[in-house]
Amino acid sequence: MTTFRWGILGAARIASRLVPAMREAGAEVVAVGVRNPSSEHARAFSEKWGIPIVGGYQDVLNSAVDGVYIPLPNDQHQPWTLAALRAGKHVLTEKPYTLNAAQAQEVVTVAAQTGKTAMEAFAxxxxxxxxxxxxxxxxxxxxxxxxxxxxxxxxxxxxxxxxxxxxxxxxxxxxxxxxxxxxxxxxxxxxxxxxxxxxxxxxxxxxxxxxxxxxxxxxxxxxxxxxxxxxxxxxxxxxxxxxxxxxxxxxxxxxxxxxxxxxxxxxxxxxxxxxxxxxxAQMLAHFQNAARGADVHLYPPADAVAQMxxxxxxxxxxxxxxxxxxxxxxx
The missing domain is CATH 3.30.360.10 (Dihydrodipicolinate Reductase; domain 2)
Structure with missing residues (x-):
């Protein structure tokens, strides 16, 4: 089985907790996209974790990654989750999944249409x-x-x-x-x-x-x-x-x-x-296995709808x- 490859949208503080966990779960983190690639914060994140900045958020979706982790501001969770699914990526989105249940329900629909795994990140x-x-x-x-x-x-x-x-x-x-x-x-x-x-x-x-x-x-x-x-x-x-x-x-x-x-x-x-x-790491391992069809998906997007x-x-x-x-x- 090939190594699961992650891309990250944004260099948020929570992402620094997920990067080592991704590696502990046996994955690679191969790309990060940021709003301002030349910012000091973005460069520091890239250097600390050894992850190349490939450009903006869409550049991550265009790259050769299996899954995308989204720790953006809350109002950006749903639009970028939908964009990642439509780009053919599995998506792990920080909580809150969206800003309301109607937005979460749209994710359910698009995840079903694309056949990709999507989950809210409740570790x-x-x-x-x-x-x-x-x-x-x-x-x-x-x-x-x-x-x-x-x-x-x-x-x-x-x-x-x-x-x-x-x-x-x-x-x-x-x-x-x-x-x-x-x-x-x-x-x-x-x-x-x-x-x-x-x-x-x-x-x-x-x-x-x-x-x-x-x-x-x-x-x-x-x-x-x-x-x-x-x-x-x-x-x-x-x-x-x-x-x-x-x-x-x-x-x-x-x-x-x-x-x-x-x-x-x-x-x-x-x-x-x-x-x-x-x-x-346990959350990520489950997500990766579910994305590959090696494990039953415990918390599909419908669970996030109920939460919202x-x-x-x-x-x-x-x-x-x-x-x-x-x-x-x-x-």
């Missing part, structure tokens, strides 16, 4: 710790789930950061709250309805947002924010009729950092240590103050 769902949490929940070790609480936030100090720009798809829900939603969906499936409230900037960006997801007998809440002013906080708690589980990470922990699950039952407290694992339906509903609720039901026909 945590490939990490052994979150898979273990899912196993404990789905096997009933915690009993019937009654409560799920999660949080992901940090202080985003720079006023020039693109995540403060509403025209670029900025906001806490898109950047970090989406991890909380995705983890909940992994554990419990699709919610029936949502409610939310947010603190908005003058520019219309949610600096923080708190939401509830309705699951019948389970109460699900999450909090996310850019204005917390404290070190990066990531937590997940699951409370069932037989026990409680606490873990300190919602998004992907560092590759060299083990994760501790704290399980409390009537028999006492038990800690389960999950060894260090590079979730990015929930985000759409949360934003609608935060803006209107109303409970919003999640309807498949909303796309």
């Amino acid at each position: 945590p769902r490939f990490h052994p710790y979150l898979l273990r949490v899912r196993d404990l929940v789905q096997r009933g070790d915690l009993g019937e789930v009654r409560v799920v609480r999660s949080a992901f936030g940090f202080g985003l100090g720079s006023p020039d950061d693109i995540r403060w720009d509403a025209t670029k798809g900025g906001g806490a829900l898109y950047d970090v709250g989406t991890y909380c939603v995705n983890a909940t969906r992994l554990l419990l499936g699709e919610p029936q309805a949502v409610t939310a409230q947010a603190l908005w900037t003058a520019g219309g960006v949610d600096a923080s947002l708190s939401g509830t997801l309705e699951y019948g007998s389970a109460l699900v809440t999450f909090d996310c924010g850019f204005n917390w002013g404290i070190p990066d906080t990531q937590r997940l708690t699951v409370i069932g009729t037989r026990g409680t589980l606490d873990v300190t990470y919602v998004s992907s922990p560092a590759a060299d950092m083990p994760v501790i699950l704290k399980i409390t039952t009537s028999g006492g407290v038990q800690e389960e240590h999950i060894g260090a694992s590079n979730a990015y 339906r929930v985000l759409d509903a949360l934003y609608e609720s935060a803006r209107t103050g109303k409970r919003v039901e999640i309807m498949e026909s909303a796309t």
Whole structure:
């Protein structure tokens, strides 16, 4: 089997996490395209990782790559995902996949037309710790789930950061709250309805947002924010009729950092240590195998549509103050 060849659109900070993971997954990174090939940032990225700058984004799509990774600003995710698919490339797109479910549904259509693999880049769902949490929940070790609480936030100090720009798809829900939603969906499936409230900037960006997801007998809440002013906080708690589980990470922990699950039952407290694992590399290995037909595609674009339906509903609720039901026909 030939080596999978990756191209990258943009030299975003997150791309520096993916490049070594691509190599760990047995792939080559052969091209990067940037908005300004002569910029100091682009040259530094190219030199650090030994990846040639082939020109702009379209130049990557025109090059001999098997797959394209897209870590561009949020408003550029959908147009370049569609362009890459139509150029005959498999596409891994950073979260949020698009800016709404309707855009994500268009990706589903084009991916089906081209026969190419497309996926939203949620690395945590490939990490052994979150898979273990899912196993404990789905096997009933915690009993019937009654409560799920999660949080992901940090202080985003720079006023020039693109995540403060509403025209670029900025906001806490898109950047970090989406991890909380995705983890909940992994554990419990699709919610029936949502409610939310947010603190908005003058520019219309949610600096923080708190939401509830309705699951019948389970109460699900999450909090996310850019204005917390404290070190990066990531937590997940699951409370069932037989026990409680606490873990300190919602998004992907560092590759060299083990994760501790704290399980409390009537028999006492038990800690389960999950060894260090590079979730990015595991995500990439799965994507590459799925693209080659060597593995069942676990998270095709339809999953991203379901994710975006929930985000759409949360934003609608935060803006209107109303409970919003999640309807498949909303796309």
